[in-house]
Amino acid sequence: MADGLTGRSGKVRAxxxxxxxxxxxxxxxxxxxxxxxxxxxxxxxxxxxxxxDIVIGRFSVHGPGSVNTWWISTPQGAVVxxxxxxxxxxxxxxxxxxxxxxxxxxxxxxxxxxxxxGGIELFKQAFPNLRVYASQATIDGVRTDAAGWQQATRRAxxxxxxxxFALPDRVLANEQRLTVADITIEVYEMGPGESExxxxxxxxxxxxxxxxxxxxxxxxxxxxxGRTGRWLQQLEWIPRRLPSxxxxxxxxxxxxxxxxxxxxTREYIEFFRAEVTRHLDAGEWDGRALxxxxxxxxxxxxxxxxxxxxxxxxxxxxxxxxxxxxxxxIASNRR
Numbered sequence: 001m002a003d004g005l006t007g008r009s010g011k012v013r014a015x016x017x018x019x020x021x022x023x024x025x026x027x028x029x030x031x032x033x034x035x036x037x038x039x040x041x042x043x044x045x046x047x048x049x050x051x052x053d054i055v056i057g058r059f060s061v062h063g064p065g066s067v068n069t070w071w072i073s074t075p076q077g078a079v080v081x082x083x084x085x086x087x088x089x090x091x092x093x094x095x096x097x098x099x100x101x102x103x104x105x106x107x108x109x110x111x112x113x114x115x116x117x118g119g120i121e122l123f124k125q126a127f128p129n130l131r132v133y134a135s136q137a138t139i140d141g142v143r144t145d146a147a148g149w150q151q152a153t154r155r156a157x158x159x160x161x162x163x164x165f166a167l168p169d170r171v172l173a174n175e176q177r178l179t180v181a182d183i184t185i186e187v188y189e190m191g192p193g194e195s196e197x198x199x200x201x202x203x204x205x206x207x208x209x210x211x212x213x214x215x216x217x218x219x220x221x222x223x224x225x226g227r228t229g230r231w232l233q234q235l236e237w238i239p240r241r242l243p244s245x246x247x248x249x250x251x252x253x254x255x256x257x258x259x260x261x262x263x264x265t266r267e268y269i270e271f272f273r274a275e276v277t278r279h280l281d282a283g284e285w286d287g288r289a290l291x292x293x294x295x296x297x298x299x300x301x302x303x304x305x306x307x308x309x310x311x312x313x314x315x316x317x318x319x320x321x322x323x324x325x326x327x328x329x330i331a332s333n334r335r
Contacts, residue, residue: 039254054183056208056249057100059084059093065314066219067115069093070210070249072203077103077181081201081210082110082251083119085153086160090119094126103127105181109134109168110212110251111195112141113222114153115313121166133178134168135189137197142167146196147225172199188242190214193231194222200238207246209238209258213312215265217253220302220311223322226329228269235266252312268306275301276326290327295320 040057059069067089070081078100084090097104104127110116124130134142142165145151154161172178174189186202194213201210209215213222214234238245239262248261275298279285284294299319303309311318 054203054206057096058249058255059096061089063314064311065115066252066310067312068249068251068253069119071097071100072181072183072208073100073102074182075102077105079105079180079183079185080107080123081249082116082212083107083123085115085118086157087119087122087162088160090122090162093119094122098126103181104130106130106178107132107168108172108185108199108201108210109138109142110200110210111198112138112145113195113213114149114165116212116251117142117165118153118162120168121162121164124166131170131180132166132168133170133172135174135187135197135199136171137189137191138199139168139171141196190234190237191230193227193234195225198234202242202245204244207244207258208249208255209242209245209247210249211238211251213251214238215248215250215261216268216312217248217250217256217261218264218306218309219252220306220309220318221252221265221268221322222312222318223272224325226325226332228273228326228329229333232266232269235262235269238262271305272298272302272322273326273330276323277330279323280327280330285327285331287331288328289324294327295323298323 040055053075055073057071057073059071060066065085067085068082069084072079078097080097084093107120107123107130109120109132120132124132145165150165172187172189174187176187178185178187184203184205186204188200188202190198190200198212198214200212200214202208214231215238239259245258247255248258249255250261276290279290279294279297282294284291289295290298299317302319315321
């Protein structure tokens with residue numbers, strides 16, 4: 001990609017591991033999510049003539065840790081984006097998609113975090129002809145689980161954890177144009193940011209952009225991998241290189257106008273970084289973590305500016321954990 005977003009940083013890999021132990025017990029609250037949201041609507045057409053029978057729907061769950069599975073349906077079939085985290089939610093998503101009475105042709109994966117890949121095996125069992133697509137970087141991430149998120153998820157969810165985190169079986173290339181079930185999708189591999197690698201999917205006929213976790217909608221994001229600087233670069237890249245994107249369908253939260261959701265996500269990250277920087281500059285940093293007072297102050301400032309935002313993972317004190325991760329990132333870049 002011209003902006004260099006597909007390179008691997010590797011700088012923060014060692015710091016990721018320290019959060020895994022805490023996450024093991026914290027993700028356990030994920031089993032609280034059990035109320036499905038069923039939103040479906042016709043895709044919004046662009047100025048040019050587009051098929052009017054394209055319908056986009058969403059399965060998610062209410063509460064902390066809510067994550068989206070999107071589907072695109074035409075009379076010829078359906079395409080699904082992302083596959084939930086736990087067994088019960090994946091099964092509920094599958095039942096909703098079965099009700100379309102369409103052949104499900106493809107499952108597209110945005111990135112390797114467990115909340116987006118946990119249901120792959122169940123989807124493959126439910127739809128035997130399903131092709132599961134991802135970038136090579138995402139496939140490698142699923143295979144290696146370098147940060148240990150899959151292990152943490154299994155221990156936390158126990159019987160509701162997937163028996164296996166299945167690998168996607170079809171490789172997508174950056175800027176590839178894929179046509180499935182009479183649906184044309186453009187593929188954009190974005191490289192490291194919120195996760196070690198992320199892929200976005202654009203429907204050029206309608207301007208719908210499925211961003212995974214690069215863009216979110218009024219949620220507490222996941223900063224534990226320490227790449228918010230690169231994440232901001234990705235948010236700047238989207239409107240510059242994909243001006244046709246009209247509606248963002250994020251990994252967490254509802255859809256909305258691309259310009260607003262991208263701007264809101266960028267503002268949230270910038271505000272968070274500014275608050276962390278303020279406490280770093282005040283000396284509330286021991287070389288590994290912010291002081292307890294610094295973490296608490298960051299959390300209070302963020303919650304004051306963005307009240308009521310649910311967390312993208314059912315992790316108590318996620319904002320404070322995010323504060324330490326961002327502090328390490330910023331401090332490392334100052335060396």
